[in-house]
Amino acid sequence: MSLPPIRARVVLIAALIVAGLVLSMVWAGRIAERHAWVERGQEARGQLELYAQAIHTLVERFRSVPALLALDSDIRELLRSPDDGTLRQRLNERLEQQNHAAGSAVLYLLDRQGNTLAASNWREWSSFVGNNYGFRPYFRDALADGAGRYFAVGVTTGIPGYFLSQVVHDEAGRPLGVLVVKLELEALQREWVGQAGTLLVADSLDIVILTNRPAWRFRYLQPLSDATRERLVAARRYAEQNLRPLPSQRLERLDEYSERVRVDGPDGHRDYLWQRLSLPEEGWTLHLLQEPQAVADGVRGYRLGAAGVWMTLVFLLLFLAQRRKTRQIERRNRSELERLVQARTEQLRTAQEELVHAAKMAALGQMSAALAHEINQPLTALRMQVGSLRLLLDNDRPDDVRQGLASVEGLIERMAALTGHLKTFARKSPAGLSERLSLAHVVDQALQLLAPRIRNEQVAVELALTPEAEVNGDAIRLEQVLINLLHNALDAMADREPRRLRIRSRRAGRDWLLSIADNGGGIAPEHLDQVFEPFFTTKPVGHGLGLGLAVSYGIVHDLGGSLEAGNDAQGAVFTLRLPAVRGPRADGQQPAGQHARHFDTSQQEQ
């Protein structure tokens, strides 16, 4: 059965973490153990050197004893005449005294055949006197090389000892016999019993001759060949001692002198730190074995430490991975959001363009209707005038004809004014175009354009315009603003009777204010903040686009002014604020439109 990928990954990661934990603990344990072993090894080496020094000092102290005695004339005398009973007794006593003074175990004299002529222990049951030790290597070494040293178990006493021998020469330098001192190292061995660790002294055959662990004495560390065994029996070196092995297995070599060893001893398997140090003069090797118990404590600490470090590392990695993932998701979300916003903006722009287009088309429609109405009237009047003029001509009434022509002229003038207006309106206003404008004139122009509607709906227009109100701006765009405001006012008053439109201008500091107030009931308070937003409209579908005020607001801002909406007791009041033009005109001319006629009701009724 295959796991789902996410779960499989989680299981895999958990397994890796656990495996890493175990590995790091094992690894740290190994390192700590090795470290501890090496440290203990160094300590042990110091200890071993002290032991070696003690053995060396002891042996050296006794080595001189037979060498000095070999010069004694009585000894030579006895060797020459071994049957001299008095001399022999005297020497026995001398050796006894010397042995006592030196603190050695036995001091004795052998003739050239190895027979004991005199011995310090002549009084005891185990007296060496009369015994032959010609088979002992220390005897033969002394005859051959002048001196010998040999560890063996005493054949007579059964007590192990270190035998130091020295040849005795006659005046001509010929060997007469051998002087031997036996040291019993048991005292030394007893001293070691309380010491830490197991101390072994092995001879050249790797047989343990001294140790602070009695059960291990006379065990061999290296296997013995049959020939060696036979030789040992011949020399009766270890007497009746039963030689047994001490099996061991090297686990790890730590350095030149130390290793970790598993010993299969009399009390079972045990691991030891095993150190060696050779004593070249004696041909022995000192061994120190230490138990690893103390090492284990330090290792546990290291393992826990490694586990802690590993887990910290794992958590850190997990945290970083999580953070990276979160960032990736955030980045992806952000770019997705940006893409969405871009797409929406694009859609909105298209929609807006479509709406603007629709608004333009609607405006065109309205304008066409207004134009048709505006032009139709004078055209009908003209047709009638032309008919009556023809009649007057037929009746030969030239005066009346002249009068009629003047009225025709008036009608034509009106139509010309209208088209002139349209021409200005159609002219594309270049951005940034700015001229000195009379507010009264701009209002007048706007009212002209809306004249048919104002007339039809019987709106009373009250004007209170200050002739000197002058601002800088673009006439057509400002007119557009006023037309928008007037349209809205007319829409608002559609259901009212009577309809009153009040337009007034006044100075406020450095600005001119132009307000347009109606009695259409005003703007609902909750809509006051929204009326300038694009596409905000309360008009039924097909009537309002909600762009008029937004566009107007933009235009007024471009001109450096502001547009505010508010209510008074009767209806809405829109206030246009524009910076006043400072100073008189430089060219002395009147501002644009100063000459234009003012809008008045009498004209509306024409």
Ligand code: ADP
């Ligand atoms: P539209 O006229 O196409 O609705 P506008 O931006 O010109 O768009 O006007 C937005 C809205 O502001 C209108 O729908 C209306 O609710 C409100 N409004 C504007 N002028 C007036 C006014 N004089 N009286 C009452 N409400 C008005």
